[in-house]
Amino acid sequence: MKIDLNSDLGESFGAYKLGMDSEILKFVSSVNIACGFHAGDPMVMDRTVEMALENNVKIGAHPGMPDLMGFGRRIMNITEEEARNYVVYQVGALKAFVEGRGGRLNHVKPHGALYNMAAKDAKLSEAIVGAVKSIDPELILFGLPNSETEKAAAAMGLKFKNEVFADRGYTDEGVLVPRSQPGAFVKGAETCADRIAAMIQQGEVESISGKIVKIKADTVCVHGDNDEALSFVSTLKDRLENLGFIISA
Numbered sequence: 589m590k591i592d593l594n595s596d597l598g599e600s601f602g603a604y605k606l607g608m609d610s611e612i613l614k615f616v617s618s619v620n621i622a623c624g625f626h627a628g629d630p631m632v633m634d635r636t637v638e639m640a641l642e643n644n645v646k647i648g649a650h651p652g653m654p655d656l657m658g659f660g661r662r663i664m665n666i667t668e669e670e671a672r673n674y675v676v677y678q679v680g681a682l683k684a685f686v687e688g689r690g691g692r693l694n695h696v697k698p699h700g701a702l703y704n705m706a707a708k709d710a711k712l713s714e715a716i717v718g719a720v721k722s723i724d725p726e727l728i729l730f731g732l733p734n735s736e737t738e739k740a741a742a743a744m745g746l747k748f749k750n751e752v753f754a755d756r757g758y759t760d761e762g763v764l765v766p767r768s769q770p771g772a773f774v775k776g777a778e779t780c781a782d783r784i785a786a787m788i789q790q791g792e793v794e795s796i797s798g799k800i801v802k803i804k805a806d807t808v809c810v811h812g813d814n815d816e817a818l819s820f821v822s823t824l825k826d827r828l829e830n831l832g833f834i835i836s837a
Contacts, residue, residue: 626660
């Protein structure tokens with residue numbers, strides 16, 4: 589009865605502060621740290637790694653599109669070679685920060701548009717999986733259940749964990765509702781906790797149209813830039829522990 593609770597952190601940049609990283613770290617078992625392309629910078633990366641190690645939290649790299657202006661959430665037409673090298677560049681940088689502080693990189697979770705594009709694109713997923721495996725074949729890849737990313741990881745022999753989202757709506761196909769559309773965001777910590785409990789215990793989630801969709805949950809994400817992130821993650825941790833789960837990476 590274990591479940592991983594993760595959050596996307598280290599997304600401040602220069603003089604711009606985003607999220608409540610130091611507080612959220614008290615409630616999660618793993619974090620995905622931005623690597624400088626969609627958010628983050630060398631100072632933020634190093635500080636976030638330091639805080640994660642202080643809290644005994646597993647550390648993952650969160651590589652995204654080279655799109656600071658769009659926070660890595662805009663679709664970009666990139667080649668498979670570009671995808672591979674973007675991932676190698678970013679994961680390699682964060683890995684150096686982690687190892688420089690005596691830690692070990694645990695996993696990789698693509699960010700935003702890169703994550704969602706790969707979920708539907710077999711070739712893009714193969715490029716990402718190949719990049720991660722070339723850095724360290726023991727790394728774990730986080731991604732959407734029943735996605736092309738999951739299939740590529742299985743075919744190429746890379747460990748994969750199915751990720752579900754506490755604060756996002758799902759379509760009838762079991763993918764995330766685009767942020768620009770109604771129903772993309774789930775409001776209220778208790779509502780989020782109810783949905784996650786159903787995902788973990790029953791293996792299902794209600795889509796925005798009311799359809800019950802089968803889903804597998806190995807790790808649960810709360811977005812660090814969500815205004816309700818701290819409330820979500822603390823409520824979710826309490827609910828899961830009350831159900832008998834151990835929060836563990």
